[in-house]
Amino acid sequence: MIExxxxxxxxxxxxxxxGVSLALPQGSFHFLTGPSGAGKxxxxxxxxxxxxxxxxxxxxxxxxxxxxxxxxxxxxxRRIGVVHQDCQFLxxxxxxxxxxxxxxxxxxxxxxEAGNLAELLAWTGLTHRAEALPPELSGGERQRAALARAVxxxxxxxxxxxxxxxxxxxxxxxxxALLLELNRMGRSVLVATHDLTLIRQAxxxxxxxxxxxxxxxxxxxxxxx
Amino acid sequence: xxxxxxxxxxxxGDARADRVVPPTGFTATLTxxxxxxxxxxxxxxxxxxxxxxxxxxxxxxxLAQSATIRLSAPDGEVEAQIEAALTILGQTPGVASAxxxxxxxxxxLLAPWFGPDLPLDxxxxxxxxxxxxxxxxxxxxxxxxxxxxxxxxxxxxxxxRWRRPLAEAxxxxxxxxxxxxxLIGGAMGAMITLAAGAALSANAQxxxxxxxVGARDVFIxxxxxRRFTLRAAAGSAVGTAAAMAAIAVLPPxxxxxxxxxxxxFRGLEWVWPLAVPVVAAIVAFWATRLAALxxxxxxx
Ligand SMILES: Nc1ncnc2c1ncn2[C@@H]1O[C@H](COP(=O)(O)OP(=O)(O)O)[C@@H](O)[C@H]1O
Ligand SMILES: [Mg+2]
Numbered sequence: 178m179i180e181x182x183x184x185x186x187x188x189x190x191x192x193x194x195x196g197v198s199l200a201l202p203q204g205s206f207h208f209l210t211g212p213s214g215a216g217k218x219x220x221x222x223x224x225x226x227x228x229x230x231x232x233x234x235x236x237x238x239x240x241x242x243x244x245x246x247x248x249x250x251x252x253x254x255r256r257i258g259v260v261h262q263d264c265q266f267l268x269x270x271x272x273x274x275x276x277x278x279x280x281x282x283x284x285x286x287x288x289x290e291a292g293n294l295a296e297l298l299a300w301t302g303l304t305h306r307a308e309a310l311p312p313e314l315s316g317g318e319r320q321r322a323a324l325a326r327a328v329x330x331x332x333x334x335x336x337x338x339x340x341x342x343x344x345x346x347x348x349x350x351x352x353x354a355l356l357l358e359l360n361r362m363g364r365s366v367l368v369a370t371h372d373l374t375l376i377r378q379a380x381x382x383x384x385x386x387x388x389x390x391x392x393x394x395x396x397x398x399x400x401x402x
Numbered sequence: 403x404x405x406x407x408x409x410x411x412x413x414x415g416d417a418r419a420d421r422v423v424p425p426t427g428f429t430a431t432l433t434x435x436x437x438x439x440x441x442x443x444x445x446x447x448x449x450x451x452x453x454x455x456x457x458x459x460x461x462x463x464x465l466a467q468s469a470t471i472r473l474s475a476p477d478g479e480v481e482a483q484i485e486a487a488l489t490i491l492g493q494t495p496g497v498a499s500a501x502x503x504x505x506x507x508x509x510x511l512l513a514p515w516f517g518p519d520l521p522l523d524x525x526x527x528x529x530x531x532x533x534x535x536x537x538x539x540x541x542x543x544x545x546x547x548x549x550x551x552x553x554x555x556x557x558x559x560x561x562x563r564w565r566r567p568l569a570e571a572x573x574x575x576x577x578x579x580x581x582x583x584x585l586i587g588g589a590m591g592a593m594i595t596l597a598a599g600a601a602l603s604a605n606a607q608x609x610x611x612x613x614x615v616g617a618r619d620v621f622i623x624x625x626x627x628r629r630f631t632l633r634a635a636a637g638s639a640v641g642t643a644a645a646m647a648a649i650a651v652l653p654p655x656x657x658x659x660x661x662x663x664x665x666x667f668r669g670l671e672w673v674w675p676l677a678v679p680v681v682a683a684i685v686a687f688w689a690t691r692l693a694a695l696x697x698x699x700x701x702x
Contacts, residue, residue, distance in 0.1 A: 225614075227614070227702055228702070247618070247619055247698075247699070248618050248619070251613070251616050251617060251618040251619075252616070252618075254613075254614065254615065254616035255615075255616035259614055259615075261614060265607075265610070265611045265614055266611070267422060267424075267608055267611055269424040270421065270422070274421070278422070278611075278612075278615050279615040279616055281419065281422065282422070282612055282615055282616055282617035282618075282621050283616060284621075326615065330616070
């Protein structure tokens, strides 16, 4: 679904990513780990086309990203569910409208999707918070709302950046369970995290591949994980 | 295609798409106020263009239609010279008719200056011949030349000496009125472009979020376009109404050539200012759309 081919990336300073190749096939579960500042967020942004690589090529759904114009990028994003590192909500709209936002921008009839939306709220345990504004939510609620928004379009792949970053242990268990469930439904999942306990737990339930960024290279993590 | 659907959205309204951008208090107020002020000025420029247009037409009409011959001669020669002048006029191409004014008519013309009891027959007042031209007009220089030879007391006054510059000034004022309308429209476009740019900058983070969840540029632009178009239409409707009311209560037109009191609309001309809010909305639509799409292209 998403493929990085010999991708290099720098922000003008030193090289951040160098000759990175990886493929995220349908139904796969990947973790991306590495120390803070290693380039996890950057790699994810390359996957959902927010950044263009300095060298090499990114392919989404079989199409080289370089061939996509701005509308093409917008349409590809509707097939990629993104949980942004800091969620990125519209703070003036209630949570339920934030979750429905991808439907609205795609011109879909939200009334027809009301059942779907209610189900998603229940699934993420946010039904009673539907009318709250994003700043009123706790960290865990925000992450679950971001996940709900990421999956409302039934994307083929879900990309989550530190989804358990600001939540307690119990909440991280719930989020992991949601991600595992999505994967069981056939979605590809890519999770960036530096939370090794989370990875270890997930590995007991799913055949996840663990990738580690080290010195600009992406490598399979060792047996310690 | 998408422009047409945008215009459709504008009419029908897409409240959901609108809500994605929070209301922006201060650009909203500024746009309303500036559109109102611009519309007010535009209506006055329009009134100026119409008034000066009427004036220019009237003066040009007068120019084309008539001229006068003044004839002063020693007592015994007057009638003979009048006969000669009328003969010449009869032979001049472009003269539709020529008529000697009666004493009574001349008295009436002079009455405003000298009172009704002027004894014209006792005074050496020149006699007047009124000439009506055909559309093509006559050759004034040729006519003067012949008159000088055969009726030396006759002086051709073709009015152009004083009216032509006035008519030209009126025509130029009308042009200025039209140019002002264009400038007002341009200034309004520039102002809305700036306001839309400010609104886009203020909402950069929201735009980033919308792009993240798959919004196309036209969707994002539309939220801003709709907002600014409706504001410009509302503001300029108020400005137009105010200006039309102000013009309607101007004191009624005075004398024939009174220009300042003639400022206003006559009859069907009153329909024209109603176009001002429509034009303002069109200007706002395009200014915002172009500004938004250009700005969005620079974002990731
Ligand atoms: N837009 C940017 N411009 C310049 N440098 C950046 C930008 N984004 C990230 N960086 C730098 O790139 C490095 C990797 O960042 P990031 O991908 O966020 O790492 P991680 O998510 O693994 O913590 C950091 O040193 C960060 O400062
Ligand atoms: Mg990061």
